[in-house]
Amino acid sequence: MQQQTGIQTNPVAALGRSTISFVNSLGDIFLFFLEGVRLIFSSPKQLTKIIRQMYFIGSKSLFVISLIGIFTGMVLGLQGYYTLVKFGSEGLLGAAVSLTLIRELGPVLTAIMITGRAGSSMAAEIGVMRISDQIDALDVMDINPMAYLVSPRIAASILCFPLLTALFDVIGILGGYLTGVTMLGINSGVYFYRIDTSVVMADVAGGFVKALVFGIIVSTISCYQGFNTHKRTDSVGPESVSNSTTAAVVLSCVLTLVSDYVITSFLL
Amino acid sequence: MSTTTWDIELHNLSGGYNQTRILKGINGSLPAGKISVILGGSGCGKSTLLRHILGLNRPMEGSIRIGGHDFFTLDKSQFRKIRRRMGVLFQDGALLGSLTLGENVGLPLAEHTKLPKETIRKIVLHKLGLVGLAEYIDYYPNELSGGMRKRAGLARAIVMDPQILLCDEPTSGLDPINAAEMDQLLLSMKKHFPSMSIIVVSHDLESLNHIADNVLVINKGQAAYCGDLEGLQNSDDPYLKQLLSRQPNNIEQPAVSLGADIQAELSNWLR
Ligand SMILES: Nc1ncnc2c1ncn2[C@@H]1O[C@H](COP(=O)(O)OP(=O)(O)O)[C@@H](O)[C@H]1O
Ligand SMILES: [Mg+2]
Numbered sequence: 001m002q003q004q005t006g007i008q009t010n011p012v013a014a015l016g017r018s019t020i021s022f023v024n025s026l027g028d029i030f031l032f033f034l035e036g037v038r039l040i041f042s043s044p045k046q047l048t049k050i051i052r053q054m055y056f057i058g059s060k061s062l063f064v065i066s067l068i069g070i071f072t073g074m075v076l077g078l079q080g081y082y083t084l085v086k087f088g089s090e091g092l093l094g095a096a097v098s099l100t101l102i103r104e105l106g107p108v109l110t111a112i113m114i115t116g117r118a119g120s121s122m123a124a125e126i127g128v129m130r131i132s133d134q135i136d137a138l139d140v141m142d143i144n145p146m147a148y149l150v151s152p153r154i155a156a157s158i159l160c161f162p163l164l165t166a167l168f169d170v171i172g173i174l175g176g177y178l179t180g181v182t183m184l185g186i187n188s189g190v191y192f193y194r195i196d197t198s199v200v201m202a203d204v205a206g207g208f209v210k211a212l213v214f215g216i217i218v219s220t221i222s223c224y225q226g227f228n229t230h231k232r233t234d235s236v237g238p239e240s241v242s243n244s245t246t247a248a249v250v251l252s253c254v255l256t257l258v259s260d261y262v263i264t265s266f267l268l
Numbered sequence: 269m270s271t272t273t274w275d276i277e278l279h280n281l282s283g284g285y286n287q288t289r290i291l292k293g294i295n296g297s298l299p300a301g302k303i304s305v306i307l308g309g310s311g312c313g314k315s316t317l318l319r320h321i322l323g324l325n326r327p328m329e330g331s332i333r334i335g336g337h338d339f340f341t342l343d344k345s346q347f348r349k350i351r352r353r354m355g356v357l358f359q360d361g362a363l364l365g366s367l368t369l370g371e372n373v374g375l376p377l378a379e380h381t382k383l384p385k386e387t388i389r390k391i392v393l394h395k396l397g398l399v400g401l402a403e404y405i406d407y408y409p410n411e412l413s414g415g416m417r418k419r420a421g422l423a424r425a426i427v428m429d430p431q432i433l434l435c436d437e438p439t440s441g442l443d444p445i446n447a448a449e450m451d452q453l454l455l456s457m458k459k460h461f462p463s464m465s466i467i468v469v470s471h472d473l474e475s476l477n478h479i480a481d482n483v484l485v486i487n488k489g490q491a492a493y494c495g496d497l498e499g500l501q502n503s504d505d506p507y508l509k510q511l512l513s514r515q516p517n518n519i520e521q522p523a524v525s526l527g528a529d530i531q532a533e534l535s536n537w538l539r
Binding site: 136143 | 319322324354356358359360362363364365366375376378379380428
């Protein structure tokens with residue numbers, strides 16, 4: 001059928017199809033998350049695993065988060081300056097940069113960077129373990145694979161995302177200082193005064209909530225995709241691992257942005 | 269639990285994956301304290317049967333009784349109790365790639381006991397010594413050969429002193445010397461742990477003759493034979509005779525011959 005080939009090749013239709021199957025499995029993912037969270041507290045031995053994952057998700061992301069943070073802040077400073085100067089209010093640059101970062105860009109860009117760095121590797125690593133019987137081996141040894149593989153990653157993400165977001169915000173504000181004050185000559189005191197007067201606790205709390213939610217979304221989706229690699233209908237073997245990884249990254253990013261909109265509309 | 273013997277009985281067992289039925293009513297028994305070999309061609313469902321015995325796949329029909337208990341009607345804690353008494357060597361080891369051999373073998377101990385690290389390391393060294401890998405304790409699975417990974421998988425399978433040891437094709441893909449060593453290992457396991465049931469999935473006739481006390485032959489999803497080794501060797505069944513004497517089925521000639529032009533074109537490319 002003509003229509004059939006169209007469906008298979010058309011990226012929009014493909015996106016539609018994967019969205020439908022995603023909505024179908026949304027409940028499944030939620031139960032997966034609940035089970036993962038329950039098992040965080042199943043044994044004191046989880047603590048070492050959580051710390052190891054925090055090292056991987058958190059510490060090893062510090063450099064890339066700092067790098068993205070400084071450039072995001074610098075470009076915000078640049079763009080903000082040339083926009084504000086048209087209205088003669090370039091003194092407001094500090095407020096513009098810090099509010100944009102704290103409310104919006106900090107949590108979102110951090111989540112997307114960590115998805116690329118840690119989410120993809122969660123999906124791939126767990127996926128490889130699934131197709132090479134390693135997860136079955138855990139099961140047979142009476143080691144709950146959810147508790148062993150998934151819970152530490154969810155817990156570490158919940159702890160790391162807000163911290164990394166805070167780092168991103170601070171470095172981004174310094175990046176804005178770099179362009180706004182050092183290069184374009186805004187008064188340094190004015191820059192920080194504007195931050196101090198315009199940022200309120202609600203902004204920080206809102207960003208924190210977002211980071212928390214994104215951490216849950218990214219880790220749950222990535223682990224879920226890897227864990228269910230063997231149930232994929234589109235592929236088997238190594239290809240199914242690569243498809244799980246792709247699905248993890250795409251779904252994490254899409255859901256991050258969708259939930260960002262939802263949370264923002266509640267917060268404003 | 270009052271399990272005294274660890275016989276495994278298969279009653280009319282049917283199973284497979286999702287909708288695909290691969291095992292079609294298998295009857296047979298794998299007695300405790302013996303080496304039972306599950307024999308059959310590639311793809312006939314040996315690993316699938318193993319997954320059912322391990323409780324990884326549920327049967328579609330029929331039942332598996334382990335030590336007199338219907339395995340799949342037990343409540344969760346009893347099921348886990350029995351499963352903790354099983355050790356498995358998967359077809360290609362299934363060692364965790366991110367852990368060293370020592371951590372792999374010690375994993376069940378680290379997770380299920382409160383033994384101090386040094387004690388676990390001593391136990392691990394002992395078990396790795398049994399399979400001749402003690403000096404590789406700090407290597408990662410990817411740094412070892414296939415045969416070594418299988419032996420390490422065996423060490424992990426026996427670390428909790430199981431009652432039932434299941435090995436999926438322990439000798440396949442090994443050179444004859446390594447394969448003979450693996451057979452020796454399994455026989456020494458039997459000597460070391462006299463009450464342990466050892467179940468070996470194989471299509472290796474040589475190792476069958478070396479190690480088997482008891483054989484379950486699977487053909488077309490059913491048990492073609494279940495009993496001791498002599499009975500199998502003296503059987504009159506044509507399929508079993510063919511299997512044991514390694515006679516091929518008549519492979520039909522390809523019905524369509526390549527045309528001269530295609531043949532010429534192909535040899536053009538291969539010149
Ligand atoms: N995960 C799976 N899902 C669906 N079918 C499978 C799966 N694994 C194996 N099979 C099929 O089951 C049959 C038996 O496989 P298996 O038990 O691995 O054979 P073997 O006797 O070589 O161990 C094969 O036809 C194979 O295609
Ligand atoms: Mg097999």
